[in-house]
Each structure stands twice: as structure tokens, then as C-alpha cells.
Amino acid sequence: MANRPMLEIVSLEKRFGTNTILKKIDLKVAEGELVFVIGPSGSGKSTMLRCCNRLEEPTSGDIIVDGRNIMAGTRRDLDRMRLQIGMVFQGFHLYPHMSVLKNVTLAQRKALKRSKVEADARAMDMLEQVGMEHKADAYPGELSGGQQQRVAIARSLALDPKVMLFDEPTSALDPELVGSVLKVMKDLKSKGMTMVVVSHEMGFARETADRVVFMDGGVVVEQGTPDEIFGAPKAERTRAFLSRVSG
């Protein structure tokens, strides 16, 4: 069943005090689709992603993952549904007091209740997928930023999420390390993962994204294929933004 929606953001609104940051956002992401989100600083990109797993509590609206509304249900249900939504942060946020392997097995053991054998095996698979299996016993502090980010991706993948959210996954990396992380993301896409990526890596978007979404001031201003958005943006605000970032 191709093209069924895997993630639906339905008239999502977020206010901080009297400040409305997200204004009735609607966005559908199909299974296996990679949606690339761009927009100026403060436009609400991070807030939108963080509302998708309720790290930020939406003021109103619905978030539907594979047909289930994560805004409904108890705290327990939320923990369970978060397993289906992987999140990768700009700052990696690996657990510094645990080895790489432990980082990847913790939630498998405690949230998914997998056995140690099963969790370890799954972790090694995922570490291999991101090219980090040789560092399973290392601690995060001993890794480069790019390596840490790949471990963080493995930590999310090990839980078999249905959607992966990336919030500027390469923005904290030295330029020479960016490629290794983008490659992992490209692999993921080719394996059919549904992904929403907030990033400034326009080259990656052109190559990999199915759709580019331009946000500004808490609304989706324009969306389309990479060719449409980068080649022939319709809205004035999109044009202004793109000429600023490319120029």
C-alpha cells in the first residue's frame, strides 16, 4: 500500500504565552517519503518537529502516526508511541556515562523489554548500518561529532521507528564530518524509511528529498519537489530566503 500517510500533522498550533509560533500547520508525509524542511531561523521548524513526539506540547491540533493519534491516550500510550517516532538532535545527546552499545540497547531493554541477547544483536546490526560497529565499547566522549551522530541515529533505529525526525543533524559538525552522516541518512531513505529532515544541506535535499517544505513565520509558505522549490520558487518569501542562503 504505497502512499498511505505515515505521519499527519493536522492543523497544529503552538503558542508560547501570547506568541503563536505555529499557525495551523497541515502536513502529510507518505510512507517512505523524505520531506525536507527549510526556513529562516525562528520560523518554527524545530518546534514543529518537537510537537510531533510531544517533546513540546501542541496547543491544539493532531499528530497522527500510522493512523494513530498521539494526542489521544494516556502518558503510557505516549511513551509507547514515541517508540515509533525516532528523533535525531543537532546536539546528538548520547548518554555520556554509557558505552556506545549501552546507548543503543537502553531503550530496547527498558521500553521495548527486549532480552539482552536480542537487544545486543539488534544494536550491533544498527551500528553496522551506520558504520560504527567497531566502536561499540567506546564512550561517546571518545568519538568525533560525526561518529556520535551516527550512533544517535542507530539508537533511534534500533527501536524500529515508523518515522524518523531529524533536527539539523549536521549543523554541529565540522564540514569534513557532514558527509558521513548524510550518507547514513541516504541509506535509510533507500531502505524505505519515512523521514522529516530540517537542515541547511540543500545539496542533500536536491539529491534525496521527495518534497521540500518552506516554512516562515509559523506557516508552510510553499512546498513542492526539490526542482520546483529550488528551481522555480513561487512565493516571494521563498525566493528571498533561497537567495540569502545560497548567496
Place this chain on the structure above:
Amino acid sequence: MDIFIDQFFNIEIMRKSLPLLITGLWMTLQLCSAVILLGLIGGLFVALGNMSERRWLRWLSIAYTDLFRALPPLVLLIFIYAGLPFAGINISPFAAVVIAFLLNNSSYYAEVYRAGLISVAKGQWEAAQSTGLSPAQTLIYVVLPQAVRNVLPDLLSNTVEVVKLTSLASVISLSELLYNAGMARSVTYNASPLVLAALFYLVLLWPLVRLVSHFQRRLAA
């Protein structure tokens, strides 16, 4: 000089008072274990209350830590032991000491925990919860180990204070180390048992004090 040695380092008298002092030491250790263990647990809950999203819990926690850090522990102890009976509440000396010092001690532990919890980056909470860990699991496996490591010297310092604090229990005639040493002194008319008790405290606390310095230096490095 002989008089000095005879009065303070009289081996014969030390030997004779040793059983009494050992009994006292045992009581001191029981007191310490109870106050430290319960304090470590209670203090954590008070610290969590302090960081809660519920305002009344925050206020309760702040009132608790303010009150019991401001009240002198000896005042608390005498109030609980000698004051509460006037309200018809009779408490054994042991329980009175544990309760009084627990109130005091858990407040200090709570402040230390709070500093530790704040020192852990918010991203750690978010990363853990985004992988489906519950708030309690996040606290236990991810945040608390880092928090404790960051404030280990302060937790240990506070523990040293607890051990010293228990000597105040002698005031209500609880037969802990200092009280028993005082007994031995009055029976033998000799200060050597007090010196021996001081040595016991030293042996008990000196390693801890060293450990504090060790961790402080390591954290500073």
C-alpha cells in the same frame, strides 16, 4: 609528661573501656546508616518536588528545605525527644535522633541533588524520552547517574557531616560512641576513653574526607 600520658593515653584504661566504646560505635553506625540511607532517598524526593511542574509541590519542597536547614539540629532533636511527649507522643531516643537528623540531613541532600539534576543537560531528558523511556526510567538510568557523579564530593561531604552530627545524640543519653566514652571517663576519672573515641571518629571519617578531596580534584581537572 607522665601525667599527660597517664591522663590522655592510658593504654590500660583504654583497653578496659574498649568494650563499652565498641558498643557505642555500633550504635553510632546504626544511627548513621539509618540517617544516611533514609536521607539519600528522602532528599531525592524533596529535590524532585522542587523541580516539579506542580507549584504546590515546589512550594512544599522549598518550605521543607528552608525550615529544616535553618533550624539547628539540636533544637529539633530536643523538641522531638522532650517536647513531643507534652502532646502525648512518646518516641524512643533512637527514633527521635533518626527523625530529627533525617529532617535536617535530607534537606541538605536535597539541595545537593538539585544542583546535580540541574547540571544535567535538558537534551538528555529529551533524548531519553524520545526513545520511549518513561520519566521515571529517564531519571533512573540517564539523568541520576550523571547528576550524582557531578555532585559526588558534595554528597560525600554531607555524609561526613551526618556522622559528626550523630554525636549530638549523647545529649539525650543515647548510648552512642561519644556518650559511652563520656560514661567511661566518669567511671575511670580519666580522659583516655575520650581520646579513644576521637580516634574512632578519625578512623571512620578520615578516609571519607580524603575521598572528597580526591573527587574534588578529579572534577576540577
